Amino acid sequence: MNETIRELLGRVGGLPVAVNEIADDADLYAAGLSSFASVQLMLGIEEAFDLEFPDSLLNRKSFASIQAIEQTLTQIVKTQAAA
Amino acid sequence: MDMQVSFLDRLFDAGLLIETGVDGLYGRSGQFEDVIAAFERLIDRVGGGDGAEAMRFPPGMNREFFETSGYMKSFPQLAGTVHSFCGSELDHMSLLKCMEVGDDWTAGQEATDIVLTPAACYPLYPTVARRGKISAKGALYDLQSYCFRHEPSKDPARQQLFRMREYVCMGTQQHVTDFRQSWMDRGVEMMKSVGLDVTIDIANDPFFGRAGKMMANNQRDQNLKFELLIPITSTANPTACMSFNYHQDAFGTKWGLNLEDGSVAHTACVGFGLERIALALFHTHGLDVKAWPQEVRATLWG
Numbered sequence: 001m002n003e004t005i006r007e008l009l010g011r012v013g014g015l016p017v018a019v020n021e022i023a024d025d026a027d028l029y030a031a032g033l034s035s036f037a038s039v040q041l042m043l044g045i046e047e048a049f050d051l052e053f054p055d056s057l058l059n060r061k062s063f064a065s066i067q068a069i070e071q072t073l074t075q076i077v078k079t080q081a082a083a
Numbered sequence: 084m085d086m087q088v089s090f091l092d093r094l095f096d097a098g099l100l101i102e103t104g105v106d107g108l109y110g111r112s113g114q115f116e117d118v119i120a121a122f123e124r125l126i127d128r129v130g131g132g133d134g135a136e137a138m139r140f141p142p143g144m145n146r147e148f149f150e151t152s153g154y155m156k157s158f159p160q161l162a163g164t165v166h167s168f169c170g171s172e173l174d175h176m177s178l179l180k181c182m183e184v185g186d187d188w189t190a191g192q193e194a195t196d197i198v199l200t201p202a203a204c205y206p207l208y209p210t211v212a213r214r215g216k217i218s219a220k221g222a223l224y225d226l227q228s229y230c231f232r233h234e235p236s237k238d239p240a241r242q243q244l245f246r247m248r249e250y251v252c253m254g255t256q257q258h259v260t261d262f263r264q265s266w267m268d269r270g271v272e273m274m275k276s277v278g279l280d281v282t283i284d285i286a287n288d289p290f291f292g293r294a295g296k297m298m299a300n301n302q303r304d305q306n307l308k309f310e311l312l313i314p315i316t317s318t319a320n321p322t323a324c325m326s327f328n329y330h331q332d333a334f335g336t337k338w339g340l341n342l343e344d345g346s347v348a349h350t351a352c353v354g355f356g357l358e359r360i361a362l363a364l365f366h367t368h369g370l371d372v373k374a375w376p377q378e379v380r381a382t383l384w385g
Contacts, residue, residue, distance in 0.1 A: 034333075035298060035301050035333070036153070036156060036298075038297070038301070039294040039297050039298060040294075042294065042297055043294060053297075055296055055300075058293075058296050058297040058300050059297065059300040059301065059304055060300075060301050060304050060305070061304075
């Protein structure tokens with residue numbers, strides 16, 4: 001999961017630094033992730049993991065760091081499994 | 084909905100708005116225009132002392148600037164582009180033929196260099212960027228333009244071509260957020276002075292699609308947009324008559340707006356929906372301006 005997220009971040013994030021230099025818990029917005037790039041990242045993740053973010057998770061916090069994205073995805077997968 | 088149609092019908096009946104056959108595209112009477120002119124003078128009295136540089140652009144903007152602005156990323160459903168016939172004499176013949184038989188004659192129309200202005204401040208950013216660095220004291224601009232948004236509706240407060248008056252501030256984060264706050268306070272006072280009952284609430288722009296849902300949530304989470312709301316066609320859903328927007332450094336980065344010290348400028352704007360304010364006045368005080376409360380008339384016409 002971590003690898004796929006990093007690959008997507010590198011492709012659509014438009015960050016001024018290389019993705020492998022970004023720690024899992026680093027603030028992606030501080031690293032230069034724009035609002036529009038975060039939306040593209042969201043769409044890319046949905047496609048790669050074949051899932052849909054519920055409206056309640058479509059916010060900045062869900063994409064604040066690689067770790068936050070992993071947690072959000074885990075939460076979505078769990079909810080979908082329970083449903 | 085019925086209430087909206089009936090207010091629109093009353094405005095038509097009173098001759099204040101003039102029907103064109105297209106929802107959201109109306110003519111205005113002299114009386115309607117006089118109310119807008121009077122309210123703009125009130126804006127001048129409140130904001131005039133700030134020394135903003137006034138600029139007036141026509142309601143069309145350079146398509147290249149429009150593309151750079153990223154408007155199509157966020158609001159493709161609202162944009163209006165200007166297309167023209169660019170064909171030969173032969174093409175002209177087939178165009179006329181299409182029109183004659185009622186076929187689609189617009190397919191051959193080609194995009195021109197002009198796009199309808201979606202917000203009064205859009206032509207400003209590239210204009211300021213061309214001038215070079217912005218003074219350390221910041222910069223302030225005064226704009227007004229007809230704007231286009233493709234959202235046909237029978238709600239007279241949601242027109243497709245309407246006027247927006249704006250002040251745009253560029254500078255440090257502190258400078259532009261102070262500017263925005265001061266106009267939120269001024270806006271409430273101004274509306275009170277013309278007898279309008281207002282609330283201010285956090286808001287978001289009508290971003291397109293699911294991606295837009297996230298943009299809207301981000302905008303709200305960061306308190307980037309506030310609106311001054313007045314009941315016009317609905318008390319439950321009052322209409323935004325002013326908006327107060329903090330763009331952070333998004334436009335500064337996009338257009339290369341830099342302060343003298345080399346830092347990227349932050350920007351904020353305050354917009355008045357002039358037709359909406361006039362409609363709020365007519366809705367609140369009645370369609371006969373002569374019967375409006377004396378203090379409201381005094382504030383507007385002295």
